[in-house]
Amino acid sequence: MSLNNATDWQFPVGDKQYSLSKLFTALAEAQSGYYLLGKNQQWHGGIHVDAQVLNQLQLTDKVAVKCMAEGEVVAYRLNDNYLRLEKPDKKVAFYSSGFTLIRHLLQMDYVAPPYSINDKFEVVSGQDSLTHGVHIRRRPRGEYVGYLMNGANITLDIDYQYQSDNGYYWYPLLAINNGYSSIPKLTPIPLPAPPTELAAVGPVASCLGWLSLGRYPLTHNQQIILGQRDKASENQAVM
Numbered sequence: 303m304s305l306n307n308a309t310d311w312q313f314p315v316g317d318k319q320y321s322l323s324k325l326f327t328a329l330a331e332a333q334s335g336y337y338l339l340g341k342n343q344q345w346h347g348g349i350h351v352d353a354q355v356l357n358q359l360q361l362t363d364k365v366a367v368k369c370m371a372e373g374e375v376v377a378y379r380l381n382d383n384y385l386r387l388e389k390p391d392k393k394v395a396f397y398s399s400g401f402t403l404i405r406h407l408l409q410m411d412y413v414a415p416p417y418s419i420n421d422k423f424e425v426v427s428g429q430d431s432l433t434h435g436v437h438i439r440r441r442p443r444g445e446y447v448g449y450l451m452n453g454a455n456i457t458l459d460i461d462y463q464y465q466s467d468n469g470y471y472w473y474p475l476l477a478i479n480n481g482y483s484s485i486p487k488l489t490p491i492p493l494p495a496p497p498t499e500l501a502a503v504g505p506v507a508s509c510l511g512w513l514s515l516g517r518y519p520l521t522h523n524q525q526i527i528l529g530q531r532d533k534a535s536e537n538q539a540v541m
Contacts, residue, residue, distance in 0.1 A: 305407035308371035315351055315365045328358035373404040438483070438511035440491060442472035447511045448488055454481025455527055459509065460520045462493065469517045474509030479525065 313320055320328075329337050335350035356363060384396040438448040442464050450456065458473040465471050474493060490508040515526070 305374055305405070306372060307409040308373065308406045311371045312368075314349075314367050314370050315356065316359055316361050318359075320359065324359075328355045331355055331358050369404055371406050373406040376403040376405050378402040436513050436515075438475060438488070438513055440511060442466050442512050442514070443468075443470075444512070447491075448483050450478070450483050450513070451481060453527065454483070455479040455525060456481070457525050458513075458520065463519060464512075465519075466514075470514040471517065471519045472512050472514045473520065475511050475513055476509055478510070 313325060329349055331354040332350040332352055333354065334341065335346055335348060337349045338346060340346035351367075353363060356365065378401065380400050381398050384398055387395045387397060389395060435449055435451040435454075437446045438450060439445060440447050443466050455478075456475060457477040457479060459476050460473060462474050463471055464473075478488075488510040491511060492508050520526075
């Protein structure tokens with residue numbers, strides 16, 4: 303038998319769609335076997351539907367018992383006669399050991415992964431500097447003033463560009479449009495008069511710090527998503 307995903311669940315007695323509040327109130331009236339915690343303070347995952355529970359739901363003991371959801375019958379047992387239990391006080395109780403075991407298929411809705419099994423991944427040695435984020439510095443190659451996590455949307459002044467002696471290009475950080483910084487509020491840093499090695503002077507008088515995205519100069523698009531590698535230039539952020 304082919305099982306379908308069980309999506310239409312209902313209480314095993316009655317035809318109404320009871321609210322959770324109504325069901326829990328009714329089940330609390332059971333003589334024993336409370337859901338989800340029994341009298342012995344142990345886990346009890348089943349429910350007992352006795353006369354008190356039926357009374358709370360305004361049902362009689364003639365009501366049919368049905369599956370809570372679509373499924374497949376795995377096993378069942380029906381007693382020809384009630385079984386007999388003699389208690390220590392000599393009282394006799396009759397009970398049934400009959401049961402029906404149903405198998406259900408419970409399946410979460412499919413969500414496509416953010417990658418494809420056909421994607422080709424680049425194997426690199428060592429730790430990728432773009433794994434976590436990039437430091438914000440007070441000046442190019444200077445002391446740290448903060449740390450930006452990957453995914454941050456930032457604005458750089460590409461006109462105020464500085465190339466250090468190791469070949470990396472540095473830019474003033476004008477704004478963190480969206481994302482996370484280790485410092486909730488960065489103090490603006492005045493931009494000094496440009497030294498001769500600065501390529502050009504932009505229109506700003508201060509910035510939040512300096513950062514570098516690699517050895518290739520930025521030529522367009524001041525707003526950048528930090529951590530997205532430029533495949534054409536293969537820039538690497540300077541930590």
